[in-house]
Amino acid sequence: MPGPGRAALDGLDPRLPLHARLREVLVARVESGEWTPARPLPAETALAEYYEVALGTMRRVLGELVEQGLLERRHGSGTFVRRAKLDSSLFRFFRYGDPRSGTPAGRILSFDRAALPATAAEALGEPPGAASLHLHRLRLRDDEPVLVEDIWLPLPRFAVLADHHQDDLGDLLYPAYERHCGIVVASAEEILTVGTANAGDALLLRCRRSDPVVFIERTARTHDGTAVEWRRSVGRAADFRYRIEIR
Template sequence: MTSTPPPPSPQSGRAALEATDDRLPLHVRLRELLLDRIRTGEWTPATPLPGEIALADDYGVSKGTLRRVLGELVDQGLLERRRGDGTYVRRARLDHSLHRFFRHGSADDTLPGSRILRWETAPADAEVAGRLELGPGDEVLTLRRLRTRDESPVLVEDIWLPLPRFAPLAEAGPDALGPLLYPAYEKLAGQVVGGASEDLTIRACDQADATLLGCGAGEPVVVIDRLARAHDGSPLELRVSRGRADTFRYRIELT
């Protein structure tokens, strides 16, 4: 029978805090310690953080100091408070962000269809390796995915995921994926997307994309280049999405 490991010592947080540079303000030192627990994956979006009283006692700080630091992490988008349920590491909500810009036959926000066209592991080329901060010859899992709405093609996406970080996903195979990838990254490989940066450009559609998107070669397509990162800042996913320019719509409310 496997024994359950004992809970961490109530002094573990206090000892860690005492080991930090006391020339820095207390709340700064505490924030870095909590950040470490997010970056290392000790805290995840699936389980709430310990309660404020327990955390304050663990680190030997006042509840007010602890609340201040948690508030700063919420403001930074690293944590979120769920009413009546506690405080959690925040998941980046990016799965719908691309699709809302492309409308094809429907103006609602129903979940788009998803079909995997390619699934393979291979050494990353120089550009992909550089973007994902990999070494020469390091392998990646590559996906090509077609997104649809009302059975009509909307987006073609090429996705690169670093190995062995995503080895469990590669082993699970495409049938294990649902229509949203980020929940699958978390469930199958334990990888949580903390944020992303995107660049948007326009280019002429090549013949391969034209066949998939149902348009003519040379017609304009919108290209969205996304680099998603974990909470520790390391690259998790490189994604290049293409959609027909005539179905693209961008809207933002400015106040």
């Protein structure tokens, strides 16, 4: 009689090859949050034994998931669910100080409950006016303002953050989401547009009102595709650059 791992494989469409069914059940364990970036996956041999497949088949599927970017191998530590390295993506667009100086600091200006505005609600798949947490913060590098950010997090998914002091969140928010809420951000979509600074942004960015600025709207998603964060970042257009390598 097959064990629970093999039974999970046998319960899928038998027309699919074994490696495709194995891939499907492994991805499901990542998407469900059972496996997280904080701890390594079980050893390849243990997984092969659990699912009653050849070790070569297990290695092939895990290798495909590494190539896809769902998993990553850390030398000497094992295989982990991959954390998206999204925070640095914003700063590849802006010239501020020495990029080797590390992550820009985050100064939270306000952190409170608020109704979702229409744009954020649409991106998050929530009704306009739904309950959310709103973070308004300034990013700085070498004490120079880089970005003004407005970040919207749907409730009750992020309710536990409301019980923490804003200083507990740190400069990088995605590790805080994982640490406090068990939410792992896996991917994001960014839309860039150009406009002019309003009075509030101009004051924080130390530019003139109506100076050109770049808006970056980001929707962040978990491994199963659920939208969990929407943010709008604003930076001075004079400091903006776009670079991409085309092969």
